[in-house]
Amino acid sequence: MTTDALSLTLSALADPTRRAILQRLSEGEASVSELTAPFAISMPAISRHLKVLEQAGLVARTRHAQWRPVQLNAAPLAELASWVERYRRHWDQNFARMDAYLAELQKGNPNGPKQ
Amino acid sequence: MTTDALSLTLSALADPTRRAILQRLSEGEASVSELTAPFAISMPAISRHLKVLEQAGLVARTRHAQWRPVQLNAAPLAELASWVERYRRHWDQNFARMDAYLAELQKGNPNGPKQ
DNA sequence: TCAGTATTTAACAATCGTGTTATTTAACAC
DNA sequence: GTGTTAAATAACACGATTGTTAAATACTGA
Known part of the structure; x- marks a missing residue:
């Protein structure tokens, strides 16, 4: 497919769960468990949402013992902002x-x- | 389902063909035929893209003889802009x-x- | 009324997206 | 080593999306 960056960003943002995840991350990094807690869906589902966000460049994951802290990366939103403008x-x-x-x-x- | 407005807007915009349609409409209203011309896909496909854009409130359609001129309605982008901000x-x-x-x-x- | 043009709808196929549960991997602690 | 916790992956189901071609609808104009 080789989808363009803006399409990746937009389809990542189109899901309310993923936008809620970003909002949570805007207050600071979080583990996958912490991100899963507020939702009624399973951790594997959240894990896949995170993969979508990661491929869109909207989050970054590091490693810390058995946790994989997730951080917000808002850079792709700059392109979206200028598109909307x-x-x-x-x-x-x-x-x-x-x-x-x-x-x-x-x-x-x-x-x-x-x- | 009752998807929220922002999700509708974002998923409508996630498709490059639909963004190209909006860009064309930003220069003025156009018929479905005119909107189809630049693309390698059939008119029914474009017609369905227009339906998606219409449901997101991004375009409005009027009637003029056998033509259905399509007009841009950028209002939903205001909400998106403020979300991104x-x-x-x-x-x-x-x-x-x-x-x-x-x-x-x-x-x-x-x-x-x-x- | 009939033919032509513009557009939508129907029916179908293929792919994608999102959820599930079960299993696997990775790191810790003892 | 064993057991525990955190997270990812596998396998699957199901509904949504997006394209196709063929048929229906709506309007114009002789």
């Missing part, structure tokens, strides 16, 4: 007003800043 | 520096703004 003008009222204002300026300032 | 401090260097700076201020200004 390209659409901000389509929903943001301030952006819309700014566009209209600039358009007015463009055609000879009839409603420009100094009347 | 909550993690900005985890990747943004400026945020990290600001955090460190504020922490210094907090513990008695040893490395504060005036030395």
